Amino acid sequence: MYHLTLSAERRRTICPSTALLRRGVRVIDKVVGSEALLFSLVDDHVHVVVRCSRSRAGYLGSGLRQAFARLSPDRPLRAAYVRPVEGRSHLVHLATDYIAKQPAKHGLAAHPALYEGGCFQDLLKARLLDHFRGTLLAEELPRFRLREVFPTLGLEKDPVPPVEVANLPPLGAARLAEAARAAFATDALGRSGPALWARRTAAVLARRAGLPLAALSQALDVPLRTLQRDARSEAPGLPIAVVLQRLGLEQRCATRNRTST
Numbered sequence: 001m002y003h004l005t006l007s008a009e010r011r012r013t014i015c016p017s018t019a020l021l022r023r024g025v026r027v028i029d030k031v032v033g034s035e036a037l038l039f040s041l042v043d044d045h046v047h048v049v050v051r052c053s054r055s056r057a058g059y060l061g062s063g064l065r066q067a068f069a070r071l072s073p074d075r076p077l078r079a080a081y082v083r084p085v086e087g088r089s090h091l092v093h094l095a096t097d098y099i100a101k102q103p104a105k106h107g108l109a110a111h112p113a114l115y116e117g118g119c120f121q122d123l124l125k126a127r128l129l130d131h132f133r134g135t136l137l138a139e140e141l142p143r144f145r146l147r148e149v150f151p152t153l154g155l156e157k158d159p160v161p162p163v164e165v166a167n168l169p170p171l172g173a174a175r176l177a178e179a180a181r182a183a184f185a186t187d188a189l190g191r192s193g194p195a196l197w198a199r200r201t202a203a204v205l206a207r208r209a210g211l212p213l214a215a216l217s218q219a220l221d222v223p224l225r226t227l228q229r230d231a232r233s234e235a236p237g238l239p240i241a242v243v244l245q246r247l248g249l250e251q252r253c254a255t256r257n258r259t260s261t
Contacts, residue, residue, distance in 0.1 A: 001037065001049060001050065001051050001052075001084070001085035001091065001140070002049070002050055002052070002054065002057035002082050002083065002084055002085060003047065003048075003049050003082075003083045003084075003085055003094065004046075004047070004048045004049075004050065004057060004060065004061045004064070004080045004081070004082055005045060005046070005047055005080065005081045005083075006045060006046045006061065006064055006065060006068070006077040006078065006079075006080045006081075007044060007045040007077065007078050007081075008044040008045060008075055008076070008077055008078075009075075009076050009077070009078060011044045012044060012075045013043045013044055013075070014041065014043070014044060014045075014046070014068065014072060014075055014077070015041065015071075015072070015117070018116070018187065019187035020071070020072065021041065021116055021117050022116060022181075022182075022185040022186060022187055023071055023187075024041050024068070024071060024117070025041060025116065025117060025129070025185050026129070026130075026185055026194070027064070027067045027068060027071055028041060028046065028048065028064065028132075029129040029130055029131050029132050029185075030067070030130070030131070031060060031063045031064050031067050032048055032050055032060050032063070032064065033129060033130065033131025033132035034131045034132075035050045035051055035052050035056075035060065035136070036048055036049065036050050036119075036132055036136070037049045037050065037051060037091070037095075037134075037136045037137040037140060038094060038095055038099045038119055038137065039099075039118065039119050039132070040099050040102040040103075040117060040118040040119065041117035041118070042102045042103070042105075042106045042108060042117060043106050043108065046064065046068070046077070047098075047099055047102065048060075048064070049085060049091070049094055049099070051136050051140065054082070054084075057080075057082050058080070058082060060080075061079070061080025061082060062079075062080070064077070064080065065077045065078075065079065065080065088140075088141065091140060091141060092141065092144070095137065095141065095144065095148075095149065096148050096149050096152060097152060099118065099119075100112075100118075100120065100149045100152040100153060101152055102117075102118060103115035103117070103118060103153075104152075104153075104154070111153075111154060111253040112152075112153045112154055113150075113153040113154060113155055113249060113252075113253055114249065114250065114253055116182060116185070119132065119134070120149065120153060121182075121246070121249065122134060123137070123146050123149075124146060124160065124245065124249060125241070125242060125245050126160075126183065126242060126245040126246040126248070126249045127182065127183050127184070127185060127242060127246065128183060128184060128194075128197070128239050128242045129185060130194075147159070154253075155252060155253070160245070160248050160249055160252045161248050162241060162244035162245045162247070162248040163244050163247040163248045163251060164244075165205065165208050165209050165244070166209070168205060168206075168208075168209035168211060168247075169209055169210060169211055171247065172211075172215070173206065173211050173212065173215035173216040173218075173219045174215075174219040175247075175250075176202055176205060176206060176211065176216065176219070176243075176247075177202055177216060177219035177220045178219075179243050179246045179247045179250065180198040180199070180201050180202040180205075180243050181198055182246055183198065183201075183242045183243045183245075183246040184197050184198040184201075184242075186198050197238075197239065199220060199222060199226075199227070199230060200230045200238060201238055201239065201240055201242075201243050202216060202220065202243070203216065203227045203228075203230035203231040204230070204231055204234050204238060204240060205240060205243060205244075206227075206231065207231035207232075213227045213228060213231060
């Protein structure tokens with residue numbers, strides 16, 4: 001296993017907007033997602049922990065550098081610094097402390113658990129990428145429990161339950177729309193890939209909860225007729241649970257913020 005770090009030249013912010021950050025996460029997933037145990041994209045650098053040979057780690061580092069150059073040509077990254085992960089205790093430290101602390105260390109979100117550049121939400125099943133699933137981390141650390149990371153992220157160790165469909169109406173269509181975007185790491189809701197999943201999932205959840213599709217249409221900037229069709233044609237395997245888990249995480253973080261003020 002190896003820990004790769006890629007820093008931006010002149011310490012420039014790699015992904016200065018939410019849209020770019022989500023695209024950056026998609027870049028990481030595409031290049032190293034199937035070989036990654038952990039990752040974190042913060043303001044001016046990228047951390048990735050991969051399970052592979054040393055030569056493969058160098059190749060993946062070069063691939064990340066090239067992919068980010070295509071994403072942000074004016075914000076180039078330096079060559080990857082590759083370090084070995086020296087045993088289980090080192091990996092536990094990376095998982096529960098070093099990688100988990102990155103959002104708070106850099107002040108990147110109102111609540112560290114909601115920062116979208118890291119892999120915590122994927123491990124919690126509050127986001128769904130194409131390749132990264134957290135299974136390699138579970139294989140390397142079979143006794144590891146995600147709740148061990150919760151205190152580092154400002155959460156109690158209690159489980160984070162998903163929001164029930166019946167409790168969606170008070171949250172509103174705009175919040176459902178944004179949760180769907182976050183849950184699939186997308187910003188533009190187009191006709192393919194994660195954008196399509198986000199749109200269809202939001203439409204089905206709105207129908208089930210009795211939320212007006214007209215309000216969701218406005219929140220997503222999608223024609224009402226498109227959402228009506230999506231809401232009726234519920235596709236098999238539609239990953240509805242990931243959006244409900246994302247909303248559950250938001251609820252937990254909001255509760256934590258209220259009790260700490």
